[in-house]
Amino acid sequence: MDNSRREFIKTSAMASVATVAAGGSSAVAEKLKEAPADSSVQWTKSVCRFCGTGCGVMIGHNGNQIVALRGDPGHPTTKGLVCAKSLFLPKIVHSKDRLKVPMLRKDGKFVPISWDDAMELMADKFAKAIKKHGPDSVAYYGSGQAMSEESYLCNRLFKGGIGTNNVEGNPRLCMASAVGGYVSTFGKDEPMGCYDDIWAANTIFLVGSNTAECHPVIFDQILAAKQAKRSLNIMVLDPRKSPVVSAARVHLNPIPGYDLAVLHSMAHCIIRDGRHDEEFIGKNCQFKIVKDGKPINVGLDGYIKFLEDFTPERAEMVSGVPAEKIEEAAKLFTYGPTMSIWTMGLNQRTRGVWANNLMHNLHLITGNIGKPGATPFSMTGQPNACGGVRDTGSLCHILPYGRLVKKEDHRKQMEKLWGSKPGIIKSKPGLHTVAMFRALGEDKIKAMVMLTTNPGQSMPNLHPVRDAIGKPRKDKPFIVVLDSYPTRTTEIADLVLPAAMWSEKTGVFGMSERRYQIHPQVKKAPGMARSDFDIMLEFAGRLEDKGAVKKGYIKGKFKTTDDVWDEMRLASRDTPYDFMGITRERLYKERGLRWPCPTEDHPGTARRFVKGDDPTLDSGKYADHTLAKGDVKFYAAPNQRAVVWLRPALGPAEPTDKEYPFVLSTGRVLEHWHTGTMTMKAEELRRAYPHCFIEMNPKDAREMNVRSGDMIKITSRRGEARIRARVVDMPRPGMVFVPWHWEDKDSLINFVCTDAFDPGSKQPEFKICAVKLEKI
């Protein structure tokens, strides 16, 4: 790089910082334009492909090379901020180990084959399985990282074309309990609030969320809001002293799995002190408890009686959280507007749906909902779990845009739109993720395709999962994996198809605040790699040719993701998701739009269920012209009232005992993401954490004579791992924490984790299992 070029880059870097630091204000953004022009680099608006924050980015590309990346200062919510992971995307995309040719396992070894042979083999295996064993002998396992159009197409193919509801995806592992919480309380999935609420809140309650490392741009907004308004209260509920605690006024650190008592106790204190909002409750809430498998109305009085068991003193006995801290948190919660933000600490639990319900309870009884700064907000962990999987209905029990497979009218609506054979969509949900891999291990599923995900590392209780996918056996199921990189799943697959990556294909991501954003193709995929969309489109066509799917069902209907997007908009029409107004043209021109957005002149919706903001209350079946601007109406809930649920405060599936005395919890670090398939490609990120580690509390370490760097064997009832100790005052005594990014056998902590799952959401309890530790 010559000197003039270096000076130019320095100027660009400084201008970018100034622009982002100013929150993308137009005055400072002009500075960037004043920088000398660089004709060699073209900048294209896009969106980051890591977590669910949905940061706007600008990709700098020159020919087929991505040469730089910067935050997009024009982005309305992330305002140019990105984290380290995003900035290394150029290196990650250009990684030398990208998969470039289709590979077939033959005699235990992979050999390259042509695309034509690969696609023919894949279609043949699926068509034969369907013919011989029926539609439910095949399955699809997708991802919150696939584009929305890809997930929608695959869902359409499997449910409405093949006739199986065996459609799942990795959001089952991270989001399902949040879905269950929103649906059971409000009648429809997805948060009603948005990131703007951070700036309007007086209290922010972070629950089971290491926002500082897992959603760092959101955490910066929280810090900035705190700097701007020193009175902002930040509270944290988490058994681990994660970096967010440094900003908190109150830290509630329960024994892992016993936080439901704390949330009930906060509600108890709020009502005992008369800090609840009776008017809001009277207009908008109902109270229910499940008895003998049926929900029964109990009214506010019944709720108050139920809460009598949750005095702070009793909650302290159950949870280990001091009573006075519960009292303080309850008070601060009512210093609204209050925004709660939570992630996997609540969701990855066998009581995940209930924990979500209890968060909603606090907001409902205090009326902290539907106003700026007042909202219960579940952050998502993947870039497109919301838009791509939850919204498109790409899980085994749902259909696009809030529809359910169990509802006949919903099935008929989709069959009509899709042009399916009438009655082909089954009313019974397919296999959820844990059940799907168990069925695979029992050879009940004969052919399965997985895309943009790595279950050979990411599933809990990994030994049987890896056996199910890869263990050689007579009549072994045929496993097809589409990925951009070699992973712990491709290594045990039968057919590996090289997939295009972010920036090599065009599609939509929908992030945590219901914002749909487009990420365009700016370069070609390496070698023979193709987009998952192209691959699945050709697969569908070949299934039609073989008679496994109705002729003309998909073939000839779609050429590009643009075509699919138009059908998706139609599928959303007249539902509470309505995004008919989010055209492709608008997506390219604007920085994403939040649904509902029913017309092309609609600006998108900041807050759902609020008159004057949510267009669903202005027209259609949920319209209500008696409401005043700002009134809340939970139109999708039974009797149009949100449900305050009286849930038992049960503990985890696998409590500690004499043999397994420690609680293991898993999570992430700032520099890495999920199974490390991408972030480990950047040397800088890899070096930040070259090895996996197990965090131990100093008290436990002293008792075991363990020092940082010592090797620890972690054993559960399912498996073991060997990981270096990091003695640090972060997990509470009796708890250990291990991030799950490393793929070497010793560090694969998911061999140890339990696959016990929430009976409602079917989401596994990654956050809690019992282990024993041994210094080796």
Add this chain to the structure above:
Amino acid sequence: MAIVGAFARVDTDTTALCRAELEQLAGVSTFDINDADKVGVLIEADSLNEAHDTITKTIRSTPGVLGVWPVYVNTEDEQEKQD
């Protein structure tokens, strides 16, 4: 040569002191971004590895720094080497 543009969010009670501390670090220069709780930081290092270390190990542990947010990374040199 690697160039990274970042901003450090700092405690407003210690902005001046914090900026002076950052200026002492090798390869680090600061610039004003007209915001009391932020300091612009330009990092020039021999490699991205080194730049990343400067952010994660040095700047982050400087007293008064609440967090560091890289905003711009140029990878041209790295790719030239690879090519």
